[in-house]
Amino acid sequence: MKAESINLFLDFFNPARIFGPIFDKELRVSSRRKRNYLLRSAYIILLAVFILFMWLSVIGAGSKSSAIFQASRSSQIGKNAIIAIVWFQFIASQILAIVMLSSSISDEIRTGTLNVLMTTPVSSFKIVTGKLLSKLLQVLLLLAMSLPLLAIMRVFGGIPWNYVVFGLFITLTSVIFAGSLSLFLSIFNRYPYRVIILIFVGYFFIFGLLPFLCTQLSFSNSEVLAIFVNVNPFLAMVAAAEQKPANSINILIHCMIMLSASAVLLVFSIWKVRSAAFRDMIVRRKNIESKVLIKDVEDSERKHYYEYSDYIRKVYGIPIIWKERYCGNEYSERIIRVIGNPIVWKENYGYFFGKGKIDKIVTITIYLLCIFGIMLLLVLRNRLSIVMLSFTISGLYLILMLRLAISIAGSIAGEKEARTLPILLVTPLEDKDIILSKVKAALMRNISLLALYFVLRFFIYFSYSSQGIIRFSQIIYQIPISAASIISRVLFIVGCGAYFGVRMKNSMAAVIATIGIFLVEFILNYLFVLIFVRLMTPFSVAYYNIASIFVMTAVYTAAGLYLLKLSIQKLRCNIF
Amino acid sequence: MIETKHLTKVFGNLTAVDDLNLFIKQGDIFGFIGPNGAGKTTTMRILVTLMEPTRGHALIDGLDVTRNGQKVRRIIGYMPDFMGVYDDLKVFEYLEFFAAAFGIERSKRKSIVEGVLELTDLQSKKSATVDSLSRGMQQRLGLARVLIHDPKVLILDEPASGLDPRARIEIRELLKELKRMGKTIMISSHILSELEEICDHVGIIEHGQLVYSGTIEEIRPRLGIHTKVRVQVLDNQEKAIEILAALPQISQVQLCKNYISVTFREGENMDGIIARTLVNANIDVVAIQPEQLKLDDAFLQLTKGIVH
Numbered sequence: 001m002k003a004e005s006i007n008l009f010l011d012f013f014n015p016a017r018i019f020g021p022i023f024d025k026e027l028r029v030s031s032r033r034k035r036n037y038l039l040r041s042a043y044i045i046l047l048a049v050f051i052l053f054m055w056l057s058v059i060g061a062g063s064k065s066s067a068i069f070q071a072s073r074s075s076q077i078g079k080n081a082i083i084a085i086v087w088f089q090f091i092a093s094q095i096l097a098i099v100m101l102s103s104s105i106s107d108e109i110r111t112g113t114l115n116v117l118m119t120t121p122v123s124s125f126k127i128v129t130g131k132l133l134s135k136l137l138q139v140l141l142l143l144a145m146s147l148p149l150l151a152i153m154r155v156f157g158g159i160p161w162n163y164v165v166f167g168l169f170i171t172l173t174s175v176i177f178a179g180s181l182s183l184f185l186s187i188f189n190r191y192p193y194r195v196i197i198l199i200f201v202g203y204f205f206i207f208g209l210l211p212f213l214c215t216q217l218s219f220s221n222s223e224v225l226a227i228f229v230n231v232n233p234f235l236a237m238v239a240a241a242e243q244k245p246a247n248s249i250n251i252l253i254h255c256m257i258m259l260s261a262s263a264v265l266l267v268f269s270i271w272k273v274r275s276a277a278f279r280d281m282i283v284r285r286k287n288i289e290s291k292v293l294i295k296d297v298e299d300s301e302r303k304h305y306y307e308y309s310d311y312i313r314k315v316y317g318i319p320i321i322w323k324e325r326y327c328g329n330e331y332s333e334r335i336i337r338v339i340g341n342p343i344v345w346k347e348n349y350g351y352f353f354g355k356g357k358i359d360k361i362v363t364i365t366i367y368l369l370c371i372f373g374i375m376l377l378l379v380l381r382n383r384l385s386i387v388m389l390s391f392t393i394s395g396l397y398l399i400l401m402l403r404l405a406i407s408i409a410g411s412i413a414g415e416k417e418a419r420t421l422p423i424l425l426v427t428p429l430e431d432k433d434i435i436l437s438k439v440k441a442a443l444m445r446n447i448s449l450l451a452l453y454f455v456l457r458f459f460i461y462f463s464y465s466s467q468g469i470i471r472f473s474q475i476i477y478q479i480p481i482s483a484a485s486i487i488s489r490v491l492f493i494v495g496c497g498a499y500f501g502v503r504m505k506n507s508m509a510a511v512i513a514t515i516g517i518f519l520v521e522f523i524l525n526y527l528f529v530l531i532f533v534r535l536m537t538p539f540s541v542a543y544y545n546i547a548s549i550f551v552m553t554a555v556y557t558a559a560g561l562y563l564l565k566l567s568i569q570k571l572r573c574n575i576f
Numbered sequence: 577m578i579e580t581k582h583l584t585k586v587f588g589n590l591t592a593v594d595d596l597n598l599f600i601k602q603g604d605i606f607g608f609i610g611p612n613g614a615g616k617t618t619t620m621r622i623l624v625t626l627m628e629p630t631r632g633h634a635l636i637d638g639l640d641v642t643r644n645g646q647k648v649r650r651i652i653g654y655m656p657d658f659m660g661v662y663d664d665l666k667v668f669e670y671l672e673f674f675a676a677a678f679g680i681e682r683s684k685r686k687s688i689v690e691g692v693l694e695l696t697d698l699q700s701k702k703s704a705t706v707d708s709l710s711r712g713m714q715q716r717l718g719l720a721r722v723l724i725h726d727p728k729v730l731i732l733d734e735p736a737s738g739l740d741p742r743a744r745i746e747i748r749e750l751l752k753e754l755k756r757m758g759k760t761i762m763i764s765s766h767i768l769s770e771l772e773e774i775c776d777h778v779g780i781i782e783h784g785q786l787v788y789s790g791t792i793e794e795i796r797p798r799l800g801i802h803t804k805v806r807v808q809v810l811d812n813q814e815k816a817i818e819i820l821a822a823l824p825q826i827s828q829v830q831l832c833k834n835y836i837s838v839t840f841r842e843g844e845n846m847d848g849i850i851a852r853t854l855v856n857a858n859i860d861v862v863a864i865q866p867e868q869l870k871l872d873d874a875f876l877q878l879t880k881g882i883v884h
Contacts, residue, residue, distance in 0.1 A: 335702070420661065422656050426654045427674065428646055430646075576621075
């Protein structure tokens with residue numbers, strides 16, 4: 001009787017019963033995937049590297065001082081390590097949630113399983129919550145793994161419990177929001193990397209550039225920030241560290257707002273997921289039937305079809321734009337002839353001639369926001385903020401590298417997914433030509449952003465010079481060094497993208513691996529600088545920077561070229 | 577034109593192709609048959625330079641596929657079992673892309689693409705996006721693609737799979753046309769009746785080993801299958817069975833739905849004796865028809881259907 005009661009109790013609270021078979025299936029599948037174990041290992045390694053970096057930054061400064069001095073720094077170590085862990089968790093878990101859920105619904109649509117699911121009694125609620133919670137559970141597992149570390153570090157002292165607790169609350173609500181947003185966007189985007197880039201770019205503008213611009217333009221920074229803390233998880237994290245009593249209320253409000261926003265997104269997802277499944281079915285049929293309609297039937301019959309068909313496309317907005325969009329592209333007789341290298345032509349076809357509109361919109365928006373932001377500051381404050389420029393180019397760098405990673409890894413692995421790689425490999429095109437053409441096409445698609453990044457970067461040097469921070473003569477050697485450094489990093493990301501594109505079977509895995517390497521590169525970058533600062537104490541800071549840039553440029557260039565060579569060699573190894 | 581010598585491909589513990597020896601003459605249509613997992617696709621992938629054999633050689637037009645990959649790719653056209661398409665492109669653009677990939681000059685591409693579109697009856701679809709085509713149309717587009725550089729050899733992995741009867745007939749007619757054009761075609765299929773009509777030779781593969789290679793007509797004696805005839809009589813079926821069963825040349829007589837199935841002893845075929853004997857016994861004979869050996873029957877007899 002007692003056992004039965006326990007069983008009944010356990011069964012009642014069984015998540016699989018509450019959230020349906022999708023939740024159960026996702027957990028089973030994820031336990032069989034090697035990449036989840038790799039992910040956990042990578043998470044711990046990165047966390048360890050991150051803490052090591054923070055440790056060195058505190059201890060390193062007093063490395064030549066006494067043991068008593070070093071012991072006195074333990075509270076500082078504890079404080080820094082806890083901040084490092086909390087921020088690492090905050091950033092990494094959001095990235096993981098976004099990446100993991102970016103293909104949650106689009107994969108089901110692509111493989112046709114969403115249609116099948118819709119014919120079962122499983123409700124949209126269970127599909128959406130099953131997908132979301134199963135992935136979030138894995139992210140939470142990663143968060144839980146670092147909790148003992150937090151507890152140990154707390155022994156060193158230096159930071160109150162409420163910071164840790166607030167940090168965890170903000171992280172949790174941010175992860176739920178990021179995951180819900182990613183899942184919501186995956187309903188409308190066929191390619192997961194589009195979801196990832198949309199969210200990253202959106203976060204950069206809404207949570208980064210927008211509050212920054214507002215604080216720069218307003219006269220009372222604290223008031224503006226207080227408003228933004230409520231809706232911006234990054235500012236909420238900063239506020240948590242300040243440990244002011246007023247901030248606690250703001251953070252709680254922030255958490256409630258984030259949860260409410262997540263709930264709204266989930267409601268929309270539940271509402272839209274069914275129509276996405278049917279839309280997919282309709283598009284498949286419509287694509288075939290509407291061609292027949294346009295080509296083969298008389299006007300009168302066409303009218304009849306439009307009147308009585310289930311697949312009517314209603315005219316939205318301005319009729320001319322609607323006509324251009326539907327009749328102009330899909331049914332047009334216009335054929336774009338192949339010019340030059342066929343791979344480059346094909347890769348850029350969508351971007352320059354057809355469906356790469358989102359890409360174009362993103363690029364143009366970045367351009368406009370950067371230029372208008374700077375102009376606005378110049379006009380309103382009568383000065384150019386170097387911090388603003390640095391912030392802008394950091395964001396641009398992030399977007400540029402992400403776009404490059406996604407473009408290359410996605411385009412090579414995408415051929416495998418679309419099963420077009422075998423037919424491409426039986427053409428007389430050399431493997432080297434295929435890889436290098438894809439690299440060339442990706443660079444062409446991102447050349448505008450790269451140029452803008454170069455211009456802004458050099459503009460910073462001139463600003464430093466005009467404000468007397470560096471001498472004008474220094475600019476002469478800083479510019480080529482800086483250019484070489486950027487090119488080497490681009491080469492590195494290109495090499496990583498090509499390599500993972502060749503080695504991975506699907507574009508999602510390739511993109512995640514490349515982005516992962518990109519993030520590791522960020523951390524390694526700091527470690528390199530740190531090592532150089534330790535090794536070369538007799539020289540000035542300027543020389544440390546130049547030396548480290550030289551070494552890093554050489555390392556990135558060599559690694560990039562080696563990975564490109566490997567990807568050419570391995571192109572035929574993992575085709576099927 | 578196509579030759580394999582002791583071709584072997586091993587994946588870990590699995591031998592997908594085991595000491596395979598094949599020879600396909602120029603201008604032949606060769607049907608490559610086998611159960612799922614028999615090694616057909618692996619053999620084809622080796623022939624088209626997508627895989628390297630573990631042992632042995634594969635030659636196309638005298639060129640070793642491992643050592644002369646680039647040259648081989650110029651003379652072959654390969655259609656995989658599942659044909660991927662660049663779904664953003666239009667039919668014409670898709671074909672021109674591959675024409676460019678095969679190094680065809682820009683000035684010649686348009687006429688070549690128009691030519692293959694005409695051959696595959698896809699002219700009306702040249703402005704349609706590839707993903708909007710039906711499965712049958714996409715298969716035809718796949719055939720158009722493999723023809724774009726006018727290859728001597730076509731290697732087609734199940735080109736008719738998943739197609740409706742009309743589309744299958746269209747593909748079959750297209751293959752006949754290609755044979756008339758002098759192409760050497762290696763085709764694998766699960767729809768054996770399709771191959772029966774178009775193939776000059778067939779090869780049956782199981783567990784990576786070739787269990788039969790030759791014409792369909794040659795299978796019967798090789799399998800020791802006895803000749804069968806169907807006898808239809810107006811009435812007195814029981815009496816006819818009794819008379820026929822008494823003949824020494826006949827091993828088995830069986831009453832089927834509306835005819836009598838007669839199996840001769842090995843090497844015997846005596847339709848004339850049957851007719852004469854039955855007429856002499858005052859039984860009206862309506863028809864005597866030899867029973868054709870179907871490729872499906874041969875396939876079932878030659879293979880055990882065990883999948884790796």
